[in-house]
Amino acid sequence: MAEEKKLKISNTLLPTESMKVIAESIGIAQLSEETCQSLTEEVSYRIKELAQDALKYMHHGKRKKLTTVDIDCALKLKNVEPLYGFHAQEFIPFRYASGGGRELHFYEEKEVDLSDIINTPLPRVPLDVCLKAHWLSIEGVQPAIPENPPPAPKEQQKVESTEPLKVIKPGQEEEGQAKGKGQGAAATDGKGKDKKKSLLDGGVMKLKPRTTHELSVEQQLYYKEITEACVGSCEAKRAEALQSIATDPGLYQMLPRFSTFISEGVRVNVVQNNLALLIYLMRMVKALMDNPTLYLEKYLHELIPAVVTCIVSRQLCLRPDVDNHWALRDFAARLMAQICKNFSTTTNNIQSRITKTFTKSWLDDKTPWTTRYGCIAGLAELGHDVIKTLIIQRLQIEGERIRTVLEGPVVSNIDKIGADHVQSLLLKHCAPVVAKIRSPPDNQESYKTDYGYLGPMLCTHVVKARAQAAMQAQQVNRTTLTITQPRPTLTISQSPQTSRAPSIIKVPSSITLPMQTLVSARPSTPTQPSPPATKFIMMSSASGSSSTQQVITLRTTPCGTGSTSPVTTTVASIQPIVKLVSTSQTAPSSTVTGSTQKYIVVSLPSASESKAQSSNNSLQQHSPK
């Protein structure tokens, strides 16, 4: 009621000038101010009266929009001849003009040549009214057929999953009331009990409508097609399927099936070390997450284990030394972070539970490097705070561990690669955070004392991160702000996927080919209707336009180190990146042998949009060697 009370009724009057204008238009030249005043009052009153009457016609016409016909009827009610020729069905296309301090809405009437009208062929006769029957509900359950609206909007799904108690609440209250009433009215005990019982039953029944849901034939077909396309071999089909999952509004009913499909798929393929399929499944998770009409909360118990498996599993591919399962771990880690961000609440505590899980296995000495990498990636994606409190604290220990592997006696090659990846991962994620928490004078020595083995490298990274941040700040003030917000990090996290996933998917077993696919796929992605492509474009809208350019130039000269091809206006942002890449290329190659992965880290100035692109660059540059 309070809202309604605020409703203000104002008694607006038409301006007196209008009266004058109208009077002039019908040939009355001199109209005194006084006459205008009383005219405008009268006319305003009458117009209001008309509008109020017209409203009645609208209500009885069972419409929500007032039409010109309503006005005509209201005029008729007042014994006034209706206005002819204003039968616009939907709205009257008033045009607006202003000038000389006046605003004007007018109805544009074009002069029409009658011969034109006569010569135009008759429009098609509109279809006649017809009656169509469908089942809105069958014994209380609304069937999912095209005639019915897609069930359960996202908000409702959210309410249902997060506050299941809300449904029975009124019942409980009522129970108390009934009790009170029973006593007050001195009802018999038996009756009171009956009442309570029935209410309780009612409450329980409402809480769990135990109906086995059956998918319609169309839905079954759809499910089959989609799942097949998602794990099939045709990339174009897959892109379409993923887009369908990410955008179609009516998938709510199929969600449980998809969720089971994914969780079972991961279970099987992890055992078989089928990297490609795991990637496909993760992309499905991603698409489901992206669908604005789906609320996944209820299915997280199946999805989270699947995703976490893809992050920390000891082995994800058949040839761990060659295959790029790291990308899958990164991608899954980002997914996990997104899940935490979207669904973590105080009741389910997803984020803290996940954090604990990761930390626990990370701390374990026996954990293999692959899992270690996954844990760190998973933690790092959760945000700067997590990095600060959990990862940076352990940099020293971890550095030591890496050192023993990299510089110590020769162990297995796999361990070495793993340690190498962990190192680059740590540097990549820690640098921006360290840059933030430490004040500028970056001293190799002090870094070394603080962070141990990784100290010096971190120091160089931090210096670059700072330079990059400064650049970004110069370029767009906004970027520095958005970095702290979760949203930009989200888009960042998506963009690498766009670049990496296809590369891996095409030929998962080779490491050289990704570069080619990347290079060749790059220009084609925007033209593809796949969701990654759109994501990419969105991302580039912020400040990435330059980065895209960057990539393209790199493509033309794949090995070009100093490909300084500044384009148009955003010169400032481009050059540094390129510069960074080139310098970093020299720097790490001197310190670390063999591992060109450093580029990724080096070229990451801060958690900015250019990260994704630059990581691509580095990939490209490194791979041909």
Add this chain to the structure above:
Amino acid sequence: MAAVPEPPAAQSEAPASAAASAPSLASVSVSIPVPIPVPVPVPVPALAATPSPTPSPTPVPTPSPTPTPAPGPGPAPSPAPSPSSTPSPTLVPKVEPNESPAENHKPGPVPAPAAGPGPAPSPELPDKQTLLAVLQFLKKNHFKEAEEILRKEANLQESLDESLLRAAGQRGSDSVHQPDVSSVLSAYSNEGDPSLYEEYYTGLKGFIETALDAFKAELSTLLYPVFVHLYLELVYNEHEREARHFFHKYHGDQEGYYHDDLRVLAGLSKKEHMQGNETVLDFRTSKFVLRISRDSYQCLKRHLQERHNNQIWNIVQEHLFIDVFDGMPRSKQQIEVTSGGMAGEAKREANKTKVFFGLLKEPEIELPLDDEDEEGENEEGKPKKKKPKKDSLGAKSKKQDPNAPPQNRIPLPELKDSDKLDKIMIMKEATKRVKLGPDCLPSICFYTFLNAYQGLTAVDFTDDSSLIAGGFADSTVRVWSVTPKKLRSVKGATDLSLIDKESEDVLERIMDEKTACEFKMLLGHGGPVYGTSFSPDRNYLLSSSEDGTVRLWSLQTFTCLVGYKGHNYPVWDTQFSPYGYYFISGGHDRVARLWVTDHYQPLRIFSGHLSDVTCTRFHPNSNYVVTGSADRTIRLWDVLNGNCVRILTGHKGPIHSLVFSPNGRYLASGATDGRILLWDIGHGLLVGELKGHTDTVYALKFSRDGEILASGSMDHTVKMWDTVKAFEDLETDDFSTATGHINLPDNSQELLLGSYMTKSTPVIGLHFTRRNLLLAAGAYNPQ
């Protein structure tokens, strides 16, 4: 189409019903001492017509030859009020304004001794004025007879209705009677200092704010009418600026549900505007009814006396009716549930009359027949089905409902053979009916009108669910057959004459196979069709339209039979009686009319609503009709004597749907505010509120056994409500009828059994088939 001669079949049926009912009808109007509204020309000839000139029993085939009901010169007849049914101010013992408040509080609190229309005792000055005005008016319009009678009566009795004048004023298309209206308004002329008005109001507001909490809620109901009348006085006395200022300062205080009226009032700025404004005249001519406890009333009186606040006191005396009751003051919530009416709440005595809400006894003839059929039809399910049937039917037919009206209270048409057959069908179907409940919800079959660009404005289903009628904004009525049986019209006269009338299948032979199709269009109206209703025997269809007519269509020939003219303004709704023959219509002219199919003039005019009558429904026993109005009240009228027997307030917006429960005891109503209210007819009390819809509720229907109420709304949903539960607590509760302290449980969520959304189709029609399948209808509205 117009010249199609009456086919013999239709003729043989129509006169039969007419013959059966014509004498009985005569007995209605003769035996019942209908309070003939003296100054009103229309009802007089209507009732007089019964014995004399126009028992044209055969419905006239074309609308054109139908004699128009002589709408009288000017607008006077349409709103014709019968004095007994209007909440006329004279019902209340009026207080002399010049008496001191101390003395005159007495008549106020003491409820008028006579519950019915009682003559007011003391003639007064303002009444005399109006009387003179009326006489003047009658004279001017040459209503000699009426004038004479009035003159005669005026000496004996003062029960003159001001609303007549209001009526005259509101339809003021010709300026002849304008002076009369202003004489009505002249009561506002008691001049006060305009600058003080604000003080009066703030004084009253301040007093209420400082009053004891117990009284505060009750007293604050006073603010709105006082505000309105102070404002109107300012406007009337041409203090434009002050009026506007006053309005803008304080209109925000008023409750949200009065905003529609306030919006109308806001437009007023000149005295001249008041003359034609219906809302103003409503306020002026009907008293705003407040129900407050004696304690609160004393408190108010003391305050007004102390302050010598004559202006407010005058308003309270002249424009307010304070219904004082003994007992606890009501709380804010209790007031809230029943407030909202344009003229406040209903007086308590307005709802005191006994209402026979029980059902009429079913005729017993068909039982043996039914048994036979049953046996012949099914072999295995016999013992199962027989039992419940005997229970339900036996009980119904043997015991007379104590609340039912006498069987012959109003004459009803006799059953024809076809009706009996239909009854048997109903009973057979009833045995196969699904027993509904919270665990067993009905299926909903939704009929979507596609391509209805012209706008679907009304929908009705036949009782056996075989036909659907749709009224459209393009003036057409379309009838669809939803069963495989196609719609066929009767052959032309020449063809008919060739048919062997003795043959077995004569009814089949008269049908013209060439015309068979799934839907028929009925053309004849000159404006959007706002109401459609099938006759129970499916032979006729009624439609009401913006053009002011109600048309009766034959579903045998698919032509218009009669155009009933009487409402000169849009007719918003119409419905056939459940027994056929009678029908009711209500429209913009604020009256509902009761008609019978074979008379072109109404039998009864139910007048009293302060705004458009938006929907009309018959009680299942056909003895009562209920009307909902844009004045946010519902009224129940007795068909027998035309009295208003219930005034139900509580809705906060115009009412757009009404439905009686199958047992006749409860009424459900839906309004633009999206709420559904449940009423107990016997006690005239609000018993439940169902919240959930977010837009106007246009369709309501109880399931065949009354366990479930289905509602359809503009918000594109069909909702189902558990009425067993809603009414369950009431059975045990003893009603606090005397005080009207209503505590509504807020349990809408719990009563809601299901909500089903359509894609983009507002639900405007609902119907339960005889087996309790829910049919819904609406026009798809592509966004």
